[in-house]
Amino acid sequence: MIRQFALPTWGSKMTEFITAILTSLSSGAIYALMALAIVLVWRSTRVINFAQAGQAVLTTYIGYTVIQRTGSYWLALVVAVISGAIIGAVIDRFFMRPIFKRVKSGPIVMIAPVVATLGLLGIIQAIIGFIWGLTNQSIEAPVSTGGYKVMGKVIAFSSYNLLVLVAVAIAMLLLTILFQRTNIGLALRASAYSPEIARLSGIKVDAVRTLGWAIAGASGGLAGMLYIPGYFLYPNAMDLLLVFGFVAAVIGGLESLFGAVAGAMILGFAINFSTTYISQKLFFPTAFIVLVLVLLIKPSGLFAAKKSRGA
Amino acid sequence: MTLIVEGLTIDHGAIRAINNVSFKVPQGQLAAIIGANGAGKTTLLRTLSGLKDATSGSASWNGVSILGKRAEDLARSGIMHVSDGKSVIAELSVKDNLALTGLWQKDKKAVTEATNEVIELFPILGQRLSQSAGSLSGGERQMLAIGRALIARPKLLLLDEPSLGLAPLIVEQIFQTIKSFVKKMDLTVVLVEQNAMGALKIADEGIVLNLGSVVAVDSAEKLLNDPAVRSAYLGF
Amino acid sequence: MSKQVSTKKRTLLFVAFGWVLLLLGDRVGDLELYQGSFVATYALAITSIILLTGYSGQLSLGQSALMAVGAYAGALTIFNAGLHPIIGLFMAALVAGVFGLILGLIAARLSGPYLAGTTLALAISLPTLANQFPILGAEEGIVFDVGLPPARFGEDFSQYKWFFWISALASLIMVWFIANLLSTKYGRTFRALRDNPIAAELSGINVGRLKVTAFAISSGVAGLSGGLLVMLISGVSPSAFPLSLSFALLGGAVVTGLYNLKGVILGGLVLVAIPEIADSLVSRIGGSEGFITTLPGFLVSALLILAVVFTPNGPGHLIKRHHKK
Numbered sequence: 001m002i003r004q005f006a007l008p009t010w011g012s013k014m015t016e017f018i019t020a021i022l023t024s025l026s027s028g029a030i031y032a033l034m035a036l037a038i039v040l041v042w043r044s045t046r047v048i049n050f051a052q053a054g055q056a057v058l059t060t061y062i063g064y065t066v067i068q069r070t071g072s073y074w075l076a077l078v079v080a081v082i083s084g085a086i087i088g089a090v091i092d093r094f095f096m097r098p099i100f101k102r103v104k105s106g107p108i109v110m111i112a113p114v115v116a117t118l119g120l121l122g123i124i125q126a127i128i129g130f131i132w133g134l135t136n137q138s139i140e141a142p143v144s145t146g147g148y149k150v151m152g153k154v155i156a157f158s159s160y161n162l163l164v165l166v167a168v169a170i171a172m173l174l175l176t177i178l179f180q181r182t183n184i185g186l187a188l189r190a191s192a193y194s195p196e197i198a199r200l201s202g203i204k205v206d207a208v209r210t211l212g213w214a215i216a217g218a219s220g221g222l223a224g225m226l227y228i229p230g231y232f233l234y235p236n237a238m239d240l241l242l243v244f245g246f247v248a249a250v251i252g253g254l255e256s257l258f259g260a261v262a263g264a265m266i267l268g269f270a271i272n273f274s275t276t277y278i279s280q281k282l283f284f285p286t287a288f289i290v291l292v293l294v295l296l297i298k299p300s301g302l303f304a305a306k307k308s309r310g311a
Numbered sequence: 312m313t314l315i316v317e318g319l320t321i322d323h324g325a326i327r328a329i330n331n332v333s334f335k336v337p338q339g340q341l342a343a344i345i346g347a348n349g350a351g352k353t354t355l356l357r358t359l360s361g362l363k364d365a366t367s368g369s370a371s372w373n374g375v376s377i378l379g380k381r382a383e384d385l386a387r388s389g390i391m392h393v394s395d396g397k398s399v400i401a402e403l404s405v406k407d408n409l410a411l412t413g414l415w416q417k418d419k420k421a422v423t424e425a426t427n428e429v430i431e432l433f434p435i436l437g438q439r440l441s442q443s444a445g446s447l448s449g450g451e452r453q454m455l456a457i458g459r460a461l462i463a464r465p466k467l468l469l470l471d472e473p474s475l476g477l478a479p480l481i482v483e484q485i486f487q488t489i490k491s492f493v494k495k496m497d498l499t500v501v502l503v504e505q506n507a508m509g510a511l512k513i514a515d516e517g518i519v520l521n522l523g524s525v526v527a528v529d530s531a532e533k534l535l536n537d538p539a540v541r542s543a544y545l546g547f
Numbered sequence: 548m549s550k551q552v553s554t555k556k557r558t559l560l561f562v563a564f565g566w567v568l569l570l571l572g573d574r575v576g577d578l579e580l581y582q583g584s585f586v587a588t589y590a591l592a593i594t595s596i597i598l599l600t601g602y603s604g605q606l607s608l609g610q611s612a613l614m615a616v617g618a619y620a621g622a623l624t625i626f627n628a629g630l631h632p633i634i635g636l637f638m639a640a641l642v643a644g645v646f647g648l649i650l651g652l653i654a655a656r657l658s659g660p661y662l663a664g665t666t667l668a669l670a671i672s673l674p675t676l677a678n679q680f681p682i683l684g685a686e687e688g689i690v691f692d693v694g695l696p697p698a699r700f701g702e703d704f705s706q707y708k709w710f711f712w713i714s715a716l717a718s719l720i721m722v723w724f725i726a727n728l729l730s731t732k733y734g735r736t737f738r739a740l741r742d743n744p745i746a747a748e749l750s751g752i753n754v755g756r757l758k759v760t761a762f763a764i765s766s767g768v769a770g771l772s773g774g775l776l777v778m779l780i781s782g783v784s785p786s787a788f789p790l791s792l793s794f795a796l797l798g799g800a801v802v803t804g805l806y807n808l809k810g811v812i813l814g815g816l817v818l819v820a821i822p823e824i825a826d827s828l829v830s831r832i833g834g835s836e837g838f839i840t841t842l843p844g845f846l847v848s849a850l851l852i853l854a855v856v857f858t859p860n861g862p863g864h865l866i867k868r869h870h871k872k
């Protein structure tokens with residue numbers, strides 16, 4: 001049988017490959033922000049915060065409103081990140097802490113935080129529906145979303161994707177400096193590794209935890225403002241991103257910030273390469289397969305702390 | 312400044328861990344609380360440092376009640392608890408472990424001074440500053456834990472089993488070091504120990520706990536020579 | 548000896564309860580029958596969660612995926628292989644159980660959040676796999692038809708009553724089976740595992756095998772409830788098993804009390820009742836489109852949080868506690 005179409009040339013294969021790498025990086029970067037938000041909360045309070053999807057989408061709605069009023073994406077970005085931090089802190093202080101005080105014993109302890117954050121997710125999304133309605137909104141990207149031209153062909157990587165990459169890289173850098181070079185970072189690390197010793201050393205662990213929730217909230221807010229311009233804004237818009245962020249965090253071992261980023265990148269590359277080279281329909285199954293493969297080899301993820309720490 | 316404990320009772324779930332315990336530790340004194348495993352020594356200390364709630368009774372330091380306060384607030388007010396085992400954060404470096412008690416102090420110059428004094432006291436820590444605390448030996452970890460507490464410039468030091476799991480030679484060394492800095496810094500110390508012999512040797516006063524109750528309070532010297540105490544708790 | 552008596556008692560209780568349902572089914576309309584079928588189906592799905600999470604201490608967020616496996620297996624048996632609907636439901640439980648066995652082997656190695664993450668990834672990825680295979684009918688799905696009620700029940704016997712009979716009977720038998728299982732030595736080892744895994748391991752219980760067994764049985768139960776669910780909506784498609792279903796069922800299990808099979812009907816009732824309550828609320832007070840659509844979600848979520856805060860160990864536990872005082 002004669003092929004009806006010419007075989008792809010070397011050049012188009014090359015651009016396909018480059019595109020796959022670049023899109024892997026930019027989607028991995030977004031997963032990384034969400035994974036960081038998950039890990040930050042997990043480290044400080046041993047809770048998988050499913051409400052993060054709601055928090056992030058709520059802050060994006062706040063950003064959307066700022067854009068409606070002022071027309072400035074950049075102002076909206078700043079407002080979203082700050083409100084993300086405030087919402088995170090408020091949730092820890094006035095929601096999670098009282099629940100932990102009430103639910104102290106019995107096997108329910110294992111699932112109470114999960115159920116509580118799932119419930120909170122539902123409530124936040126419902127409130128968004130009450131306020132903004134359910135119709136899809138959109139946020140226009142601040143820079144061009146038209147793909148770059150490589151060797152005469154337009155590829156699926158734009159100035160906007162580049163902006164996402166740069167923004168995430170800056171956020172990582174700031175977080176690394178915060179955690180490794182500042183006193184607050186030391187308090188955050190100490191409270192995460194051993195709350196009791198931190199407490200006996202005079203560190204206000206409860207306040208430090210709230211700070212961890214705030215940083216996570218800010219990270220989620222940034223994720224929302226970077227993710228939504230390519231899609232639509234609606235109450236459930238970030239649910240899938242939360243799942244991918246969680247999966248990335250688990251791949252990375254849940255404890256380490258570096259692991260979260262690495263896990264996100266692994267996920268980004270696996271998904272983009274399998275959908276580019278095998279089948280578009282493998283988008284979701286790839287996430288599951290990668291996760292299972294990693295956990296079969298290392299049941300606590302790639303960068304988990306060596307000694308197991310309960311829960 | 313005196314530590315006064317009166318009628319203190321502490322429950323551990325359904326179990327009464329400490330029953331109506333009273334004692335006093337005047338300033339500058341080192342009191343050793345001795346007794347067998349399960350006597351409630353650690354529970355008592357955890358309550359004094361705010362990690363655990365008491366059921367009834369009172370405890371005060373310098374005339375102010377310390378029950379029901381949060382551990383971090385007590386720590387900042389000068390009551391430092393070095394918990395049992397190797398009370399260091401293994402994932403952090405030695406330097407970071409030492410820095411924990413300096414984080415909240417306003418006077419950073421004093422923190423630097425105190426840190427230097429601690430390194431003078433335990434030179435080995437100075438050589439290992441950038442290593443992770445998890446890589447230290449048991450004795451070194453104990454020194455690190457005590458050193459971290461001393462940087463907070465405590466008034467009252469609560470030491471839980473500093474000899475636990477250490478080789479006899481190192482135990483001796485740790486006890487001698489404790490004795491020397493306690494005198495130098497005019498610290499008030501509550502030392503909980505299963506190693507009754509070693510603890511009583513450096514203590515001013517001894518309190519013997521059995522099944523959550525005080526069975527004897529006396530000067531350490533007298534307890535060391537008391538035949539009943541010797542046979543029951545010192546093993547000879 | 549007392550064990551045997553209690554088993555007999557339980558069987559009598561279930562038969563009596565089934566009889567009451569039967570009589571009740573003759574006295575209510577089609578809408579109530581249809582809702583009753585959903586209550587039975589959800590109660591069964593909640594049972595699978597209680598068995599897995601409450602008894603073996605494994606938290607799964609992917610129960611909807613296991614239900615989907617059962618639903619597709621059942622639909623293929625009936626639609627493609629042309630076998631009897633009862634065999635279809637049986638296959639739903641069996642295939643999901645085998646699938647759960649494989650998954651359980653992976654799950655037994657994983658602790659809390661790692662298992663939650665894996666099952667969550669499963670819940671989002673498995674239904675989309677249906678798009679990969681033409682035999683599964685892609686987005687359209689395939690029909691799940693149990694057929695008309697047998698002619699010998701008479702003309703008056705409606706399709707909804709038939710649904711109710713099938714779902715109530717299947718659920719009763721399955722819950723009866725699980726309740727018996729949990730009252731045997733097996734059930735006691737489950738409880739030992741849940742209350743203190745380390746002590747259980749030290750006392751010679753093969754924790755890994757027990758966890759895998761729980762996972763497999765729970766999956767089988769979930770598969771059957773998945774089959775029943777798509778029977779009620781007459782077809783199976785990826786969209787029949789959204790992630791929100793897993794979450795709602797987990798909520799139902801918390802409302803029921805995670806450590807108690809007795810309340811599963813309450814959990815099923817709550818899941819069916821909440822959209823109805825929201826509807827009647829909305830028709831009374833009105834509101835924007837966003838308000839109307841999101842109100843049920845709001846109520847479910849609020850209930851979840853209230854359940855965790857006020858009766859963390861289930862309503863049964865609350866009653867017991869008041870008794871003591």
